[in-house]
Amino acid sequence: ESNVRDIYHALLGGHLILTGPPGTGKTQLARLIPEILWQSEEIIENTNETEEQTSTLLTTHTAYTTTLVTATADWSTRTLISSIMPIIRGEKVFYQTQYGHLVQAILRNWTANPLTPENWENAQRIRLRAKSLYNGQQEKEFHGHWLIIDEFNRAPIDIALGEAMTALSTGEALQLLIAGKVVKLPLPKDFRIIGTLNNFDRHYLNQISEALKRRFTFVEILPPSRVHRQAEQA
Numbered sequence: 640e641s642n643v644r645d646i647y648h649a650l651l652g653g654h655l656i657l658t659g660p661p662g663t664g665k666t667q668l669a670r671l672i673p674e675i676l677w678q679s680e681e682i683i684e685n686t687n688e689t690e691e692q693t694s695t696l697l698t699t700h701t702a703y704t705t706t707l708v709t710a711t712a713d714w715s716t717r718t719l720i721s722s723i724m725p726i727i728r729g730e731k732v733f734y735q736t737q738y739g740h741l742v743q744a745i746l747r748n749w750t751a752n753p754l755t756p757e758n759w760e761n762a763q764r765i766r767l768r769a770k771s772l773y774n775g776q777q778e779k780e781f782h783g784h785w786l787i788i789d790e791f792n793r794a795p796i797d798i799a800l801g802e803a804m805t806a807l808s809t810g811e812a813l814q815l816l817i818a819g820k821v822v823k824l825p826l827p828k829d830f831r832i833i834g835t836l837n838n839f840d841r842h843y844l845n846q847i848s849e850a851l852k853r854r855f856t857f858v859e860i861l862p863p864s865r866v867h868r869q870a871e872q873a
Contacts, residue, residue, distance in 0.1 A: 710794035791834035
């Protein structure tokens with residue numbers, strides 16, 4: 640319970656990294672908590688011929704769905720932000736902007752059309768439909784969308800985030816260079832990045848700069864102690 644409370648309070652304030660040895664459930668926590676802890680209760684009134692009854696139903700209308708990506712050593716700003724990709728049609732070659740994981744995750748919170756980035760600044764928030772991880776893969780409606788980066792320190796994450804470092808710190812719009820023009824992608828105030836970090840083999844992986852550490856809260860997820868033996872066996 641104390642771990643879950645620490646994670647909840649950290650996410651209220653900003654972005655989060657779950658750190659600890661492998662196999663302690665960091666990735667599973669990162670995927671389930673945005674959906675479970677931000678659910679709310681809806682009151683349902685049931686009326687029949689004899690009496691009125693009210694009941695409560697948990698809804699994901701105030702919760703968050705997530706996209707999970709796994710970091711690798713070859714990550715760059717192209718992976719998280721954007722890149723130019725060639726497209727071959729017949730005998731002609733066209734070039735098109737391909738958005739990275741972070742930009743795609745942010746766009747899912749808005750009415751923004753990926754093909755008209757010049758209009759992103761005026762986009763409106765929308766709810767989105769996605770499969771529930773907690774409720775048997777049923778399709779639910781969610782308030783927003785977050786990004787989970789698994790194995791956070793397996794990538795040169797400072798390089799991959801690039802110009803997004805400032806936006807993550809200030810909450811200002813993310814500035815992208817698309818087709819030679821600078822466009823602004825608003826960052827929802829409630830948008831979060833959750834990273835998982837294996838601290839056992841950290842000496843063999845990429846180091847995280849102090850500048851990046853300031854933008855995340857670290858919560859350690861340790862193996863259960865002997866006190867929890869019976870609960871774990873159950």
